[in-house]
Amino acid sequence: MPGQTQDSAATSVARPRESPLAIGVRRILRKPSSRVALFVLGVIVLVGILAPLIAPYDPAAQPDIVALKDLPPSLAHPFGTDPYSRDVLSRVIYGARLSLMIGVLATIVSLTLGVAYGAISGYAGGVVDALMMRLLDAFLSIPRLLLLLGVLVAWPRLSIGALVLFLGLTGWFGLSRIVRGQVLALKHAEFVTAARALGASRRRILGRHVLPNLVSPIVVAATLGVAHVIVLEAGLSYLGIGVPQPLASWGNIIQDGSDQIATLWWMALFPGLLMVLTVMMLNILGEALRDAYERR
DSSP states (O other): OHHHHHHHHHHHHHSOOOOHHHHHHHHHTTSHHHHHHHHHHHHHHHHHHTHHHHOSSOTTOOSOTTTSTTOOSOSSSTTOBOTTSOBHHHHHHHHHHHHHHHHHHHHHHHHHHHHHHHHHHHHHOHHHHHHHHHHHHHHHTSOHHHHHHHHHHHSOSOOHHHHHHHHHHTSOHHHHHHHHHHHHHHTTSHHHHHHHHTTOOHHHIIIIIIGGGGHHHHHHHHHHHHHHHHHHHHHHHHTTSSSOTTSOOHHHHHHHTGGGTTTOHHHHHHHHHHHHHHHHHHHHHHHHHHHHHHHO
């Protein structure tokens, strides 16, 4: 009917347009695995935030270095104690807080640098793009772990802020290539050409027209980047050049019992399980977002 056709057309025009991020979130929530991953990550994040209220003991307290050291899991200490008589459960809870904080902050630094570098390179094109990409190739030729080991061994007493900065400054190279490729594909699109014809500046075109269309791949990179940084920080802390003692992170908790791994098995089991669970949930979310983005 003509009246029904006009009404449906008016309804379709009035309906607000969903952003790519909202569409991706709605799609991943359809999957049971993604809902489970979101729930588990929410619980871990909540435990980390409420660590001072949840932890049964002070994570740095050494109440009795002789009588309470190396105790196996019990009712008083569900995750046992370490060689310094510290409660492992309390240290694991505080370690979740610190490890997640380092992962998120370092990823924010990497995202900022990677998006800015890739967007400028892709939109500028020509000689500027060629020079920036050759510089990026030089950065990519240096293994990240080897670079971090060299820096952290040279400056063994780094603060948490410096550790976050170093992790962030060495993690943006791959993302910049992704952003550059997307910008190269978008800068000749019709809506960009129309904005340029209307006199929009390059900064406005990048900020208002190009970058909003890159939200989905950036979110995917952020999710996978946090998981990678958590594992990397744990490895560095296990080697003794990451988070300094007596602060608790999952890596240095494992390192505290590494010389007696057969007898102090709980020192590696509980923080290791929590780290694996967190990284697994982040990877599930990242893969779900990637699938939603590629289908779109």
